[in-house]
Amino acid sequence: MSAPIRKTQNWMSADYDMVIDVRSPAEFADDHIPGAVNMPVMSNDERAEVGTLYKQQSAFIARKRGAAIAARNIASHIDSVLSDKPAGFTPLIHCWRGGQRSRAFAHICSEIGWTCYLLDGGYKYYRKAVLTGLETFSQNLTFIMISGRTGNAKTALLSELAGHGAQILDLEEAAAHRGSLLGALPDAPQPSQRLFESHLYQQLHGLSSEKPVFVESESSRIGELQIPRDIWKKMATACQITIDTPRPARAAFLMAGYDHLMRDETAIKKLIGGMGLRLGVDRMAYWRSLLDGKDWTTLAMDILEHHYDPAYDRSVSKHNRDQIAIIIQEDCGAASLTKTATQIFSLTAEISKNMLSDGVAR
Numbered sequence: 001m002s003a004p005i006r007k008t009q010n011w012m013s014a015d016y017d018m019v020i021d022v023r024s025p026a027e028f029a030d031d032h033i034p035g036a037v038n039m040p041v042m043s044n045d046e047r048a049e050v051g052t053l054y055k056q057q058s059a060f061i062a063r064k065r066g067a068a069i070a071a072r073n074i075a076s077h078i079d080s081v082l083s084d085k086p087a088g089f090t091p092l093i094h095c096w097r098g099g100q101r102s103r104a105f106a107h108i109c110s111e112i113g114w115t116c117y118l119l120d121g122g123y124k125y126y127r128k129a130v131l132t133g134l135e136t137f138s139q140n141l142t143f144i145m146i147s148g149r150t151g152n153a154k155t156a157l158l159s160e161l162a163g164h165g166a167q168i169l170d171l172e173e174a175a176a177h178r179g180s181l182l183g184a185l186p187d188a189p190q191p192s193q194r195l196f197e198s199h200l201y202q203q204l205h206g207l208s209s210e211k212p213v214f215v216e217s218e219s220s221r222i223g224e225l226q227i228p229r230d231i232w233k234k235m236a237t238a239c240q241i242t243i244d245t246p247r248p249a250r251a252a253f254l255m256a257g258y259d260h261l262m263r264d265e266t267a268i269k270k271l272i273g274g275m276g277l278r279l280g281v282d283r284m285a286y287w288r289s290l291l292d293g294k295d296w297t298t299l300a301m302d303i304l305e306h307h308y309d310p311a312y313d314r315s316v317s318k319h320n321r322d323q324i325a326i327i328i329q330e331d332c333g334a335a336s337l338t339k340t341a342t343q344i345f346s347l348t349a350e351i352s353k354n355m356l357s358d359g360v361a362r
Helices: 025-030 044-056 059-079 100-112 122-140 154-163 171-175 193-204 229-237 247-257 265-276 281-292 296-317 334-358
Strands: 005-008 018-021 091-094 116-119 143-147 167-169 213-216 239-244 323-328
Touching: 005 100, 044 059, 059 100, 091 100, 091 122, 100 116, 116 122, 122 193, 122 229, 143 154, 143 229, 154 167, 154 213, 154 334, 167 193, 171 193, 171 213, 239 334, 247 296, 265 281, 265 296, 281 296, 323 334
Parallel strands: 005 116, 018 091, 091 116, 143 213, 143 239, 167 213, 239 323
Antiparallel strands: none
16 A cells, blocks of 8 residues: 655655655755755756757657667666665655656655655755845854964864854865865865855754854855855854964864875975965965975964964954954864853853843844
8 A cells, every 4th residue: 555645845855765866866965855855756867868859859759769768777776775765765756857757766666665755846946945044044143263373273162162052164174175265175075156155054953042153264165165144144243252372272273183295395386386476476376385395384384374363453453343252272273162162252252141131143
């Protein structure tokens, strides 16, 4: 006996045993619901083939070919990824608009006996909701920026704050990038702009407007990705807490975090070449001499002094942020980060209540 197929506009993966995205791999790579599993009804090439048949021959021939392809691929998914799913399995299934691909997949699954949910409107509905949500979250949440020159371990500090129960927005995690010219992560390409926005939505969804959200100060771009306009506007005018760590400690932190670049001198020479365009031939020659001598400490110190620190100072001067406090941090070790997090909680405990009541940070 077949199980029911139910339409829904709830895509939260925690409410289902699995979110199944039946779009092509290319569509899935561009953006998808976080946590979804891609089980394409058609591959990239197969989808292109059916589209060509539709344009050049007829809709009937295209549908017949598409049905044959879909049946084989759905059977393959049931024999592999879904082979161990029990009788009570409840998936959410969707395609681009909630049309033929997802209905075909859901129909076969329902005949097995699985209660299936179809995302009404498909990915297009989800995408519209993400864009609306990012705008709404930006209006309703109170941001407190964690600022400070490069190498202050601000991202690690956000994690420390989250571990103590604070609400955070981790832009660099969502972007898979550390937010600087040297910030690309090894073996971790950045997501598409749409998928970046999906990651941000996932982080912001469900956060309370009764507590502040701590966000690391960034430029408007993180690597190749643009921070959504409404979030960026809120960041530009939010109150800030500045972390001030001595340059030697920041250099040591950077060397520990960018050790992969030390193993690839070709890559680092290319990257610092981009930094040096503004600083002149003499500075570039000096950096190359430090690279050749593997004097990583001096190189890190000099890059901070002549590139990152001035760039940060210029960026901060463009914002209209109220300063809550400047916290002196001895180094970027675990004990120092815990101490800084404690100070931040102490500073914001009463201030955040006032901000939420009178709308200063909104």
